[in-house]
Amino acid sequence: MATKYVMGLFKQEDQAVAAIGELKESAWPLHRTHSPIPSHKISTALGLKDSRVGWFTLCGGILGFFTGFALAIFTALRWELIVSGKPVVALVPFIIVGFEFTILFAIFGNLIGMLVLSRLSRPENLENYDPRCSGELFGILSSCSDEEKEGLSTLFARNGGETREFE
Amino acid sequence: MTELTFSKIDQTVLDTLRPASGRYWLVVFLLALGIMIGASCWLYQIFTGIGVAGMNIPVAWGTYLINFVFWVGIAHSGTLISAILHLFRAGWRNPIARAAETMTVFAVCTAGLFPFIHLGRVWLVYYMLPIPTQRTLWPNFQSPLMFDVVAISTYLTVSSLFWYTGMLPDLARIRDTAEGVRKKIFTALSLGWTGEHEQWRHYTRIYLFFAALATPLVISVHSVVSWDFALGIVPGWHTTIFAPYFVAGAIHSGLAMVLTLMIPLRKIFSYEKIITVHVLESVAKTIIFTGLIVGFAYGTEYFIAWYSHNMVEMDTFSWRATGDYAYGFWIMVVCNTMVPLLFFFKKIRTSIAWLFGISIIVNIGMWFERFVIIIGSVGHDFLPNAWGLYAPTLVEMGIMLGSFSLFFFLFVLFVKHLPSVSMTEMKESVAEGEGHGH
Numbered sequence: 001m002a003t004k005y006v007m008g009l010f011k012q013e014d015q016a017v018a019a020i021g022e023l024k025e026s027a028w029p030l031h032r033t034h035s036p037i038p039s040h041k042i043s044t045a046l047g048l049k050d051s052r053v054g055w056f057t058l059c060g061g062i063l064g065f066f067t068g069f070a071l072a073i074f075t076a077l078r079w080e081l082i083v084s085g086k087p088v089v090a091l092v093p094f095i096i097v098g099f100e101f102t103i104l105f106a107i108f109g110n111l112i113g114m115l116v117l118s119r120l121s122r123p124e125n126l127e128n129y130d131p132r133c134s135g136e137l138f139g140i141l142s143s144c145s146d147e148e149k150e151g152l153s154t155l156f157a158r159n160g161g162e163t164r165e166f167e
Numbered sequence: 168m169t170e171l172t173f174s175k176i177d178q179t180v181l182d183t184l185r186p187a188s189g190r191y192w193l194v195v196f197l198l199a200l201g202i203m204i205g206a207s208c209w210l211y212q213i214f215t216g217i218g219v220a221g222m223n224i225p226v227a228w229g230t231y232l233i234n235f236v237f238w239v240g241i242a243h244s245g246t247l248i249s250a251i252l253h254l255f256r257a258g259w260r261n262p263i264a265r266a267a268e269t270m271t272v273f274a275v276c277t278a279g280l281f282p283f284i285h286l287g288r289v290w291l292v293y294y295m296l297p298i299p300t301q302r303t304l305w306p307n308f309q310s311p312l313m314f315d316v317v318a319i320s321t322y323l324t325v326s327s328l329f330w331y332t333g334m335l336p337d338l339a340r341i342r343d344t345a346e347g348v349r350k351k352i353f354t355a356l357s358l359g360w361t362g363e364h365e366q367w368r369h370y371t372r373i374y375l376f377f378a379a380l381a382t383p384l385v386i387s388v389h390s391v392v393s394w395d396f397a398l399g400i401v402p403g404w405h406t407t408i409f410a411p412y413f414v415a416g417a418i419h420s421g422l423a424m425v426l427t428l429m430i431p432l433r434k435i436f437s438y439e440k441i442i443t444v445h446v447l448e449s450v451a452k453t454i455i456f457t458g459l460i461v462g463f464a465y466g467t468e469y470f471i472a473w474y475s476h477n478m479v480e481m482d483t484f485s486w487r488a489t490g491d492y493a494y495g496f497w498i499m500v501v502c503n504t505m506v507p508l509l510f511f512f513k514k515i516r517t518s519i520a521w522l523f524g525i526s527i528i529v530n531i532g533m534w535f536e537r538f539v540i541i542i543g544s545v546g547h548d549f550l551p552n553a554w555g556l557y558a559p560t561l562v563e564m565g566i567m568l569g570s571f572s573l574f575f576f577l578f579v580l581f582v583k584h585l586p587s588v589s590m591t592e593m594k595e596s597v598a599e600g601e602g603h604g605h
Contacts, residue, residue: 004457035409036173036336037594038367046364057380069315075297075305083309093309096391100321103384107325110373110380111332115358118369125359131343133362134336136173163215 003029004149005128008140008156013039016138019159020045023142031141033132042138053113061102062111068082068101124126128166132145169438176593180337180586183436185472187583198576201352205569208562209284217287219562226546226557231285233537234570237420239392240413240533241574242362243385244421245271246326249333250381258599259449264441265337267425268330269587273577275323277570278299282315284566311394318391318499325384329377335360335370336591351526362504376499389417396540402483403544406471412464419457419503420533422450432582441588443593444517451516454507455528461536462504479549487543491556495535496543502532 010016016033020042023030033042072094080088081166133139141159144152153163212219222229246268252260283289295316297306306313339360345485360366393413396404426447432444472484487496506528510516515525547554559567581587 014492033364034362035364036340036362037598038371040363048364051369053372054346054376055305057373057376060181061485063251071297072308075308078303078305081307083307092311096314097308097317097386099387100317100384103380103387104321104324106380107328107377110376114332114369114373114583118363118366120358120360120366122359125361125363126354129361134340134343134360135177146563163466 002146003143005141005143005147006149007128007130007164007166008142008159008161009130009132009164010138010156010161012160013041013138015160016140017041017045019140019156019161022155022159025073026145026155028142028155029149031128031143033141034129034139036134036136037140039138051117053110053117056109056113056116057106058109060112061106063109064101064103064105065098068098069103071101072097073102084157107151118135130164151166171593172595173594173597174276176441176588176590176597177340177344179436179438179441180541180588180590180593181341183582183587184341184584191433191579191583194247198269198572198579201572202569202576205566205572208565208569211542212284212287212562213289219560221560221563222560223555223557225548225553225555226542228285228541228545229557230559230563230567231281233534233541234567235278235281235285235414236392236537236541237534238274238281238570238574239389240417240537241423241424242274242278242322242326242426243389243414245269245274245386245418246329246381246416247421248425249329250378250385253378254382257449258596259446261586261596262438262446263425263429263450264592265333266582266587267421267430268326269578269581270421270428271326271425271442272323272330273574273581274421275319275326276389276577277574279319279323280570280573286334309400311391314391315395317389318388322384322388327378329381331372331376332370333589334585336362337586337589340590341586344603386414389414392544396544401548402477402479403468403487403540407463407469408467412461412468414573415457415460416503416533416536419507420530422454422457423526423529423533426450426454426522427530428578430526432587436582436587438588441593444519447519447522448513448516451510451525454525455510458504458529460506462500465500465504483544483547487539491548492539492543492576494544495539499532499535499539502528505538506532513536560589576603 008016010019013035016035016039020030020033024045035042045125057096060091066090069091073089076088076090082088084127086093128141130137130139140156149165156163195228220229220231222231245267248558249264249271253264286292293300294304295313306316308314308317335357338357339362340355342350342357345353354463390410390413393409397406397409399405429442429447429450433439433447452578469484472480474544475481507523509525515521542557546557
């Protein structure tokens with residue numbers, strides 16, 4: 001029995017949220033949703049937890065802090081020249097280097113976190129995807145057998161959506 | 168705002184990416200010509216020597232450093248608008264955030280050229296990088312100039328990544344409406360973005376972190392630039408007020424540049440329904456605020472000089488207002504602190520012509536502020552026998568023309584090839600109904 005991927009496309013966020021609720025109570029799976037804007041209502045309806053990307057950011061920041069200090073201390077010790085009567089390893093000015101590296105590495109961590117967690121750059125991202133979802137429509141992707149196709153379409157239509165089938 | 172729908176926003180922004188007219192390419196050509204003039208001047212300087220610039224003892228820091236500080240300053244309001252106002256949930260920032268972020272990236276690129284130009288022997292620039300070489304000589308991170316290298320390169324990296332990440336959903340929108348080679352390019356650029364809930368879940372969080380990290384960064388960067396001066400013992404520079412004074416001035420000039428860029432952009436691309444008068448008015452109100460801070464800083468400098476009873480300090484500030492460069496000082500005071508007060512009148516801050524005119528005046532004033540700070544101190548420091556004057560040469564003028572041309576060249580290319588208004592953030596504004604137009 002061939003599985004059909006069916007996407008419900010909604011003009012209104014609330015319609016999509018209602019359809020998600022109904023779909024979750026049905027036997028049909030909810031593979032993913034697409035939306036042109038971030039939606040708290042959809043996140044709540046899907047029961048999503050907060051992103052853990054902040055851990056990447058934090059790790060990046062901590063690494064950056066120590067890297068900045070280590071770099072400044074290392075370069076100072078390579079040429080032990082006393083400048084303006086300050087100690088060779090002068091921690092106060094090195095705070096600036098440490099601070100800038102903290103921000104820089106935290107941003108790298110932030111970005112790596114997103115790339116890893118949201119699985120961007122996968123070719124299959126664009127499979128079973130309707131390009132209108134980046135424009136004005138909210139999409140909900142589900143799947144069913146050929147026989148159940150009509151029932152799934154009815155569910156989407158009941159909530160004000162149109163249906164698109166993928167092979 | 169109520170007239171806007173998701174599809175109208177897309178249509179308005181995507182229309183700007185259609186093939187450009189002959190007039191557009193003429194502007195691009197003229198700006199490229201300006202860049203060529205600047206590049207030729209720089210080449211001439213490289214082959215002849217730094218002496219072709221007007222800088223000499225005692226004024227060894229001239230227009231190159233003035234332009235460096237000017238462009239770093241311009242860069243700051245992009246981050247103010249995209250990061251700080253994002254944290255404050257100021258809805259009016261959404262229509263102009265993208266263009267302001269772009270302005271930041273290009274202004275930092277332009278600013279970054281000036282230390283290279285000022286260096287004279289530009290091929291020795293790698294001395295500033297912490298890399299192992301046969302010289303076994305490493306940079307000393309106790310120097311404020313090395314703080315600058317770290318701060319500016321961090322700022323360029325962070326603001327470029329912030330700009331690109333913020334554009335991902337819009338790049339995906341272009342991919343979904345494009346065809347042929349263009350589709351392939353935007354497929355690569357959009358990194359497989361589909362607006363999936365998992366993507367939004369992480370994206371919204373990293374955007375928040377980007378904003379939260381860019382905010383202290385932007386404050387640190389211009390503080391570090393100010394310490395290039397304040398950590399020297401030159402009268403007029405050696406003051407603790409410099410960091411906040413520079414940050415406020417940077418945002419002041421950057422906001423003025425936002426108006427200078429947004430007003431023609433709005434007209435040319437028919438963005439009137441997106442970049443409403445209310446948005447421009449909000450920028451104008453912020454300019455009043457930053458102008459008052461800058462005015463307060465000018466006054467405080469004089470107060471500190473008088474209160475210290477330091478003869479050299481008092482003489483430097485007296486000379487600034489009455490000496491050879493008094494014209495620069497008064498241009499600075501009038502353009503940066505008095506003219507923006509006109510924005511207190513609603514009629515003026517809602518008039519496009521006034522907004523544009525005043526934004527240009529503030530830009531001029533802020534350039535002269537850097538002139539007064541830099542030349543006004545080194546030209547007239549401790550010893551009367553070491554006093555001296557400075558005037559930029561044609562080579563410096565050419566390089567300055569080149570820098571302005573480069574900035575506008577990059578911006579003009581950007582507005583026709585990438586979305587100059589964030590479609591996603593505009594849609595969010597529409598969805599939330601927190602109209603900037605109301």
